[in-house]
Amino acid sequence: MSVDPRILGEAQETLTNGGVVLLPTDTVLGLVALPSDTQAVDKVYALKQRPRDKNLPIIVASADQITAFGGQITRSARACLDSQYMPGPLTIAIGLQANTTPKWLLGRAECAVRIPDDALLLALLTNLGPLMATSANLSGQDTPQTTQEAADQLNGTPDYVVAGHAKSQAPSTLVNCRVTPAKIERIGAVSEAEINAILEHIDD
Template sequence: MTHGRSGRVLDAAVGSLEEIAEEVARVVFTGGTVILPNDTSYLIGCDPNDSDAIDRVYAAKGRPDNRPLTLHVATPAEFVEYAVNNPLALTAAKRLLPAPLIVLIRKPAFVSDELAAGLQTLAFRVPDDSFARAVLERCGPIAGTTANPPVGPRYDGGEDCSMLPPADLVVRHGPTRYESESSIVDLSGSHGRLLREGAVPERRLAEVLGPIERPTVKVRSAK
């Protein structure tokens, strides 16, 4: 274990998965913030039920409080527990997840408005990375966002953690599985809406979910 700008640093190549998962769980359960490997980028996150820890994640990232965090869960079955009366989400869980995909669904009544930043939707991830899912299996859901800086190079899981935001614990696990960003699909309505095409192509989403809408953005012509 080493120490850096972001607190303690654990190297997954040195410690066992069980030891690392236990330490992540300890930090999360005691109100700390963690940086973990995900499938497309490292994430910074915390206990989704801890308001103070959520505030620290926002502060560490300089993130506007009207941009909600994403809830990372270990299994498709865990995601389905939140997707009440949503056939599209159930199909996604069965045929797409785990995947480098953010799925938006209507926010269940039992989820706090704070976690959803006052919105009626909530974003979910079931990472396509066995290490990340094993950690989530031990510590439970984590509310988080990318730990990458808004501009400049991505963190590649190496020894130089200087570009990362401050956190109580960093887990290094080398480069992420995917170099491209995650896709984002909104399944809160009667059909899917593609908000961002990334590692999961639109054709794959349409193959599983049916017709996918792309929101149109009006652009003023230059005169």
């Protein structure tokens, strides 16, 4: 799927200048921001009214970007990364190596990370590096189906909106690959049976 160069340029400029972008993803609607920009991250929390003790997930373009920020790829994490659901609706929780962790991850022992199956997001991630990403809804509420509905629900206004609708009503499935054995923490677009099929031969 091709990416509109105008939308890519405007979204990238917004993020580079410390803004927050509301856009469709391959699952629910999302809010994204540069993790190194504390004001942008603060705005994401404010837009969602999300408690600050709940860390934001990270999206990346590849496994190489995970290791670059100190992510620990266990055998179960590698199995998930190599599965048909990456890129796709599968999120993994991984540990972090303190000696290679950037400032925007300091103080965190783990993070949730996903490779989205979305051309615009992958282009942004390739050009800018990892992004903080979260569903575009007020904390505790369902994610709306259109970006206009999401903008109306949020506590404030995103800096740039890529108009569209959610491609799925289900969030990504979350698997904690930091623990042994790996543990499913949220069932979403990928079923428990599908996750078990990925992990059944893993012995960390």
